[in-house]
Amino acid sequence: MTAFFKLLKEGNKPSLLAAAVNAFLGIIKGIAFFFTGNVAMFAEMMHSLGDAANQLFVFIGSALSKKAPTKQFPTGFGRIVNLVCLFAVIIVAILSYETIKEGWHHFIHPSGESKGVLIALGVLMVGIILEGTVLAKASVEVLHEAGQPKAGLASILKAFAYLNRAKPATKLVFMEDLVATGGNILAFLAIIIAYLTGWGRIEGLVSMIIGCMMFYVVGKVFLDNARGVIGETDQEMLNHIAHIVMDNPNIKDIVRLEVIKEGEYLHVEVVAEADAHLSLAFLDDVRDHLTEIIASQKSVSKVTILFDEDDGQTTWTHIGEKPEQ
Missing domain, CATH: 3.30.70.1350 (Cation efflux protein, cytoplasmic domain)
Incomplete structure (x- = not known):
């Protein structure tokens, strides 16, 4: 057990930070959904909980991949992180489906005006700030792993050019938090538009868009890590x-x-x-x-x-x- 905890210290730190942030956001978004009934908030709750579970698995996998080679496994355990990422995206895929399904149901059968608009907007603003902070830290980590200097506020844009040179866990955190930050912004705008115009279907539409964004991450991460499990040439x-x-x-x-x-x-x-x-x-x-x-x-x-x-x-x-x- 002591050796296991020593390995955890070597785990991918951005993944652990992202898991903690998303778990917190998932809880407060769930509370906000309970009081407001807002379907866009439901989509963001599912998104945050899925990311939290995903990134926790990735943190553990990245730590276990540091285990030294043994006689039985002379090439080491490096590909464990790829296997864990493949398992983790299954969770996100299930939550993506549920998010799209709920969004479609709300789009076809709007439930009327949502309550607690200020609560929902406040929670989403917290999400934008926290997810944006994690995204910025992941961007800096991508640049560090690629041997590039930080670029201040431009680090997020610069990180796109070097994403393929980042470690699998760091790449996954960057992509998930990029989608998460975008999802928070979309949900925030959808609630404002629905409140000002009375067009409640936009919340269902945005929920489906967020679900599709989650599916994009699933596909991208799956393909990247499937190549890693097989053994890809750099x-x-x-x-x-x-x-x-x-x-x-x-x-x-x-x-x-x-x-x-x-x-x-x-x-x-x-x-x-x-x-x-x-x-x-x-x-x-x-x-x-x-x-x-x-x-x-x-x-x-x-x-x-x-x-x-x-x-x-x-x-x-x-x-x-x-x-x-």
């Missing part, structure tokens, strides 16, 4: 590491190079060709040098390098332009 790092290997004057060719995502980390395996006249002791020094350089690259946790004698033919032809350092 093409950008593959190109970068190929340049590192080929820049060594003792390497004549690359027979095979694999850079596989293992959750938040990368495992690298290289089979390279070298001059047959080089001694084993010299090649061992070359391997140590390359291993040290490759292991120092961002997110690389395991490096395996094997040598074969040069056959005089060029096998590796996949190197593109050298990436910026």
